[in-house]
């Protein structure tokens with residue numbers, strides 16, 4: 001009792017920097033969604049939950065509110081990815097000028113600590129379940145370290161229920177939870193296994209159910225399970241899915257889940273059935289390439305065990321939409337890869353494919369190999385859509401950028417996207433819940449979509465939206481909700497791709513006519 005009263009109350013301000021526009025930020029449709037941001041960054045509510053209750057924590061996600069540089073805080077903590085580098089440094093600099101103690105953690109700090117040393121006061125490398133509470137204890141004594149590194153991976157059983165209550169939840173479309181960290185595979189380009197390890201570590205079923213219930217109580221209906229690979233440990237994943245299916249059944253299926261999985265999910269009927277039963281409606285899968293030599297070269301052997309198209313179609317037949325991660329620029333890719341990728345994505349009926357150029361992230365085996373071969377021209381900017389830091393082998397840099405720019409243009413052209421979307425909706429297995437206009441909020445949403453994608457849109461956009469919805473209504477009315485969602489997503493993806501294409505054109509011009517040597 002006496003010792004407790006001696007503990008100084010520390011005021012902590014945790015900041016997630018503004019996202020630069022990317023494939024996933026969906027900036028261009030946020031007004032239609034009536035939201036400021038699609039997903040909150042889970043690291044902030046997690047670090048807040050790791051903070052002993054005697055301290056005060058305020059969260060600031062710059063994507064939904066401005067940073068308060070005059071905040072009354074003892075410690076300012078910043079999170080972020082490589083894409084946030086510039087903004088992290090700006091925010092850190094501004095707070096340090098104001099005399100605050102600035103600490104940083106998250107994927108950028110973990111992967112590129114040298115870029116932050118000297119620019120923040122305390123650095124957290126890797127997961128912070130044990131190091132953040134330790135720092136706060138040491139801060140209380142006045143003797144803390146400039147750097148905290150977590151070498152042994154923490155048990156997920158020690159990861160607390162994130163403080164979702166500190167988020168401005170109504171400003172997001174979807175909330176995020178995490179069941180597992182780590183992935184058992186060894187893809188050469190992957191920084192996930194560098195940061196989170198190869199042994200999948202999972203939370204317990206009661207932990208996850210408590211998180212799901214907390215989000216449900218906040219009135220949110222969509223949850224993204226942000227695992228590196230949700231099925232890294234299949235046994236644990238199945239146990240969780242069975243419990244989630246019960247939870248959903250008892251409450252009338254109030255939640256829709258999406259997550260990230262490896263393609264071998266398609267080989268396990270029980271797993272697919274359980275995912276469907278728990279109402280997982282979308283999975284993101286790193287397929288990377290239809291070319292076996294490119295998969296073999298990058299160690300993506302788990303994608304070489306059967307027919308790729310068949311695997312994708314099996315997942316879709318279970319009622320689950322597949323979003324894909326695809327990569328061009330492997331050593332085995334020559335200039336014909338762009339057509340091959342295009343045909344595959346069309347045939348696979350994958351409307352949303354995050355197709356990017358191969359990048360070598362720091363500390364990955366790919367980075368080491370290409371560095372040794374003198375084939376790295378810079379460090380990665382963290383966004384595979386706009387730049388690659390590697391010198392390709394099977395084609396020139398010019399061919400890579402030009403072929404890639406054309407591929408993006410083809411993929412998101414109205415006609416091609418429409419074909420994929422329609423093919424998916426006509427063949428996808430039934431959802432567990434294909435509710436249309438289930439709530440009053442859905443009606444308002446449809447009204448906003450109508451306004452932004454039809455009434456106030458170009459004739460082409462209006463026709464695209466109306467014809468996709470009308471054809472679905474005629475041929476598969478149960479998929480009407482998917483049609484509206486896919487039409488809306490196309491607006492962001494199409495506009496983002498045109499913007500990206502212009503950025504790529506500038507790079508292409510620079511490669512064609514390099515600036516004169518001085």
Ligand code: B12
Nearest residue numbers: 019022024041042043077079081082105106107127128226
């Ligand atoms: C969910 C997710 C997304 C979601 C949601 C993003 C969001 N708003 O959070 C979406 C789909 C939008 C997304 C998009 C992108 N993502 Co993403 N994403 C993830 C994923 C799968 C999970 C992130 C997460 O929530 N983790 C859970 C939290 C709890 O873990 P954590 O952040 O590591 O936090 C722990 C520690 O790091 C530490 N910590 C974190 N912050 C802080 C701060 C302080 C002060 C302290 C003390 C400690 C601390 O404490 C936590 C507990 O241990 C990761 C993979 C991964 N495992 O990290 C990729 C990942 C972060 N994404 C990545 C990338 C490249 C992107 C995109 C650029 C892709 C693209 N080209 O469009 C975009 C960028 C979008 C943007 N501008 O925000 C990369 C980042 C690479 C890097 N090293 O920077 C990752 C690592 C995946 C990868 N290897 O490709 N992403």
Ligand code: SF4
Nearest residue numbers: 183185186187190192
């Ligand atoms: S399957 Fe995905 S997360 Fe796992 S090692 Fe490969 S790229 Fe990384």
